[in-house]
Amino acid sequence: MKVIDWVDERLDLSGVRHFVAHKGVPLHAQKVWYYLGGMTLFLFGVQVFTGILLLLYYRPSAAEAYESVQFIVTEVQFGWLIRNLHSWSANLLIGLAFAHFFSVFFLKSYRKPRELTWVSGMLLLFLMLAFGFSGYLLPWNELAFFATKVGTGIAGAVPVVGTFTLRLLRGGDDVTGATLSRFYGLHVAVLPAITTALVAVHLLFVQRQGMSVPIGVERKLKPGEPLPQMPFFPNYILRDVLAWYVVIAVLAALAAFYPWELGTKADPFAPVPAGIRPEWYFLATFHTLKLVPSHVLGIEGEHLGVVVFGAVAIFLVLVPFLDRRASRGQPSRLFTWLAALGLLYLVSFTIIGHYAK
Amino acid sequence: MLTSHAPPTAPPVHSRAVLARPALAGVWVLFTLLVGTHPLHAQATPPGANGCVACHATQTDPRLATPAALFTQPDVHRENGFACVDCHGGSASSTEAAAAHAPAQGFKGKPAGQALVATCARCHSDASFMRRYAPKQRVDQAIEYAASVHGQQLAKGDHKVATCANCHNAHGIRRISDAKSPVFPTNVANTCAVCHKDTTRMAGYTLPGGAALSTHQFSDYQKSVHYAALTKGNDLSAPTCNDCHGNHGAAPPGVGAVTNVCGTCHAVFAQKFAASVHQPIFDKGCVECHGNHAVAEPSDQMLSAGAGGACAACHTAGDATDKGTAAAVAMRTGIERLKTGIDDSGSLIRRIKNAGIEVSDEQLALREAGTKLTLARTEMHGFDVARVEAILADGMKVVASVDSAGQKGVSELRFRRRGLAVSLGAILIFVVALGLKIRQIDRRDHERRATL
Numbered sequence: 001m002k003v004i005d006w007v008d009e010r011l012d013l014s015g016v017r018h019f020v021a022h023k024g025v026p027l028h029a030q031k032v033w034y035y036l037g038g039m040t041l042f043l044f045g046v047q048v049f050t051g052i053l054l055l056l057y058y059r060p061s062a063a064e065a066y067e068s069v070q071f072i073v074t075e076v077q078f079g080w081l082i083r084n085l086h087s088w089s090a091n092l093l094i095g096l097a098f099a100h101f102f103s104v105f106f107l108k109s110y111r112k113p114r115e116l117t118w119v120s121g122m123l124l125l126f127l128m129l130a131f132g133f134s135g136y137l138l139p140w141n142e143l144a145f146f147a148t149k150v151g152t153g154i155a156g157a158v159p160v161v162g163t164f165t166l167r168l169l170r171g172g173d174d175v176t177g178a179t180l181s182r183f184y185g186l187h188v189a190v191l192p193a194i195t196t197a198l199v200a201v202h203l204l205f206v207q208r209q210g211m212s213v214p215i216g217v218e219r220k221l222k223p224g225e226p227l228p229q230m231p232f233f234p235n236y237i238l239r240d241v242l243a244w245y246v247v248i249a250v251l252a253a254l255a256a257f258y259p260w261e262l263g264t265k266a267d268p269f270a271p272v273p274a275g276i277r278p279e280w281y282f283l284a285t286f287h288t289l290k291l292v293p294s295h296v297l298g299i300e301g302e303h304l305g306v307v308v309f310g311a312v313a314i315f316l317v318l319v320p321f322l323d324r325r326a327s328r329g330q331p332s333r334l335f336t337w338l339a340a341l342g343l344l345y346l347v348s349f350t351i352i353g354h355y356a357k
Numbered sequence: 358m359l360t361s362h363a364p365p366t367a368p369p370v371h372s373r374a375v376l377a378r379p380a381l382a383g384v385w386v387l388f389t390l391l392v393g394t395h396p397l398h399a400q401a402t403p404p405g406a407n408g409c410v411a412c413h414a415t416q417t418d419p420r421l422a423t424p425a426a427l428f429t430q431p432d433v434h435r436e437n438g439f440a441c442v443d444c445h446g447g448s449a450s451s452t453e454a455a456a457a458h459a460p461a462q463g464f465k466g467k468p469a470g471q472a473l474v475a476t477c478a479r480c481h482s483d484a485s486f487m488r489r490y491a492p493k494q495r496v497d498q499a500i501e502y503a504a505s506v507h508g509q510q511l512a513k514g515d516h517k518v519a520t521c522a523n524c525h526n527a528h529g530i531r532r533i534s535d536a537k538s539p540v541f542p543t544n545v546a547n548t549c550a551v552c553h554k555d556t557t558r559m560a561g562y563t564l565p566g567g568a569a570l571s572t573h574q575f576s577d578y579q580k581s582v583h584y585a586a587l588t589k590g591n592d593l594s595a596p597t598c599n600d601c602h603g604n605h606g607a608a609p610p611g612v613g614a615v616t617n618v619c620g621t622c623h624a625v626f627a628q629k630f631a632a633s634v635h636q637p638i639f640d641k642g643c644v645e646c647h648g649n650h651a652v653a654e655p656s657d658q659m660l661s662a663g664a665g666g667a668c669a670a671c672h673t674a675g676d677a678t679d680k681g682t683a684a685a686v687a688m689r690t691g692i693e694r695l696k697t698g699i700d701d702s703g704s705l706i707r708r709i710k711n712a713g714i715e716v717s718d719e720q721l722a723l724r725e726a727g728t729k730l731t732l733a734r735t736e737m738h739g740f741d742v743a744r745v746e747a748i749l750a751d752g753m754k755v756v757a758s759v760d761s762a763g764q765k766g767v768s769e770l771r772f773r774r775r776g777l778a779v780s781l782g783a784i785l786i787f788v789v790a791l792g793l794k795i796r797q798i799d800r801r802d803h804e805r806r807a808t809l
Contacts, residue, residue: 259713
């Protein structure tokens with residue numbers, strides 16, 4: 001008796017069998033974008049796996065964090081590989097998450113009935129950024145220390161709750177070992193728990209509702225004409241696996257040829273080194289805040305900047321409810337332009353922020 | 358204008374404070390009788406009483422107007438409540454010139470030479486008086502000055518020499534910690550040079566040995582490593598004229614004392630030199646090899662009896678019988694070997710660091726080797742070859758351990774790249790196989806759909 005039959009006999013897998021046998025993926029010119037979500041999910045898996053291995057040696061205290069990472073990359077067998085994979089995978093993950101976000105935005109895949117899938121996806125994107133921000137400090141090196149100081153300082157500029165948020169994040173008025181402990185707890189317990197639950201919800205929605213078909217493709221179909229489908233299993237899933245392998249190859253090459261520098265240990269009493277800037281995915285926001293005048297219409301510039309970014313984040317979460325044309329299945333040029341502007345802003349300000357002094 | 362520069366409303370000291378104590382009042386009377394004028398006369402003048410400035414500021418003769426103008430600028434005495442009459446005597450409250458400048462009012466005019474020194478010393482040599490204004494300030498300047506070449510020449514009636522005002526200014530005197538003060542460390546050499554580079558003024562002056570006193574000390578000093586450290590490196594502890602010659606007791610250190618002067622800062626070098634074979638031979642100590650005012654940045658090239666070497670003055674290059682030459686060659690060879698070792702290991706470590714190998718420990722070890730090199734260069738001043746070589750050998754051991762770690766790093770890099778190549782090869786094979794499988798499945802599905 002096969003194991004699957006043994007399980008089937010006890011749990012009745014006929015529902016699952018039926019789902020797997022009949023699930024299809026729409027076939028059209030834009031189907032390539034479907035793979036981005038799977039690749040992002042795969043990288044999240046890599047993060048969990050490498051993160052657990054790093055946890056075996058990492059010590060979350062100001063006195064030992066840097067040394068423990070140094071130990072991992074020098075003394076632990078393949079420790080360098082695991083640490084480099086974790087760092088590179090984190091960056092690729094956020095890059096792919098942004099690509100997935102924009103592909104869904106441009107294709108209007110958020111439209112009815114997938115509003116909740118979009119909302120859960122947006123929350124996951126914010127969680128990925130929180131993962132990046134909290135993880136950046138953990139090696140307790142100079143760049144991370146001062147970048148965290150700047151980053152938490154921006155959080156402190158939030159009107160009304162800013163000071164409370166800053167103290168909550170830092171565990172005091174300044175970035176210290178208490179901040180490291182908090183970021184560690186956030187990075188390895190709180191965020192993974194929330195993310196896992198949200199990923200489950202997001203996947204459940206995707207599986208339940210199937211892949212969204214772009215409005216343009218849908219409108220070209222004659223009434224009653226079915227869209228060609230590709231079986232999810234094994235045709236689509238094998239393509240997904242192929243994409244994951246490509247990601248593994250890229251990750252391995254990056255880890256071997258462009259190892260993530262550890263830098264020098266953070267010294268809270270050292271002067272702020274030149275060129276302090278956050279990770280690339282925060283550069284656009286950081287540079288924009290730098291450009292905002294100190295006062296705009298009597299309001300403190302930094303406060304205004306943070307409020308505007310907060311409003312943009314809320315707007316993005318609410319996009320499916322605001323884009324009424326898309327929800328009716330009609331082309332929605334305004335939101336296409338908004339997505340294009342957003343993409344242009346992010347790319348250009350990230351580049352400018354990178355080269356700005 | 359006058360009111361804006363008026364003395365503080367609460368003068369720091371007043372004689373009544375002293376007179377209030379009966380015992381001190383007795384001393385006061387006795388001292389007044391003995392000396393006639395005394396430091397306590399020179400305390401802060403009551404506010405609003407400095408009519409001298411008001412009148413002198415309106416004078417057309419710059420000799421009369423300039424002191425008043427300078428006194429209203431930053432001036433440590435005015436800022437502490439002192440006025441013109443505290444040094445010049447006279448009456449600050451008289452509106453008539455004759456009454457203001459009356460000898461009966463104690464008017465002394467412009468003190469010069471010994472009178473100027475005495476005027477300054479009235480306060481600056483009185484410890485109890487100075488304690489009220491600058492408790493940490495020394496009060497032996499006048500004694501030191503009297504012992505200086507300047508003071509001795511002045512005592513002989515030579516009025517060309519510097520007195521207090523030549524270095525500190527007479528009016529507009531700034532604290533020595535003020536960067537604009539002529540005696541602030543970065544300005545001292547320029548202040549001394551006003552006289553000492555003036556060939557006309559210095560004509561006729563000689564060194565203790567009888568040789569004419571040169572006037573190129575300042576230009577020599579400007580070429581020195583000390584000048585560069587002070588003016589370009591902003592290192593205010595770097596020596597300028599007064600650090601070697603003394604300030605108020607200015608005089609050349611003299612033969613035999615140079616090592617002590619240099620040893621004030623370069624203590625370890627002086628200690629090594631004091632125990633060396635050269636100590637009894639070198640009359641001018643450190644100056645024999647390093648020079649005096651134009652002290653150049655020391656280099657390993659100096660340790661040579663060949664061209665450009667400091668040893669060449671006494672030793673002969675290539676002379677096998679010259680023990681000094683042999684010692685210089687041995688020490689220099691060892692130093693160069695360690696330098697090359699550190700450079701080579703440094704390049705290796707940098708190379709593997711750039712490739713992603715963690716090398717903090719090796720970088721730390723290389724710094725230790727660098728310390729050994731510095732120690733060897735220091736020990737060299739004792740001219741004991743065996744001691745220098747022992748330190749160099751320790752340095753070479755450190756370099757060897759770093760080299761070994763560097764080679765392990767190179768092997769690790771090779772292993773990583775080979776591992777990557779194998780992994781990528783395996784992934785490629787899998788991807789190709791998967792691609793073929795997908796095509797096969799797609800073809801089968803297509804055929805199945807075609808048959809339906």
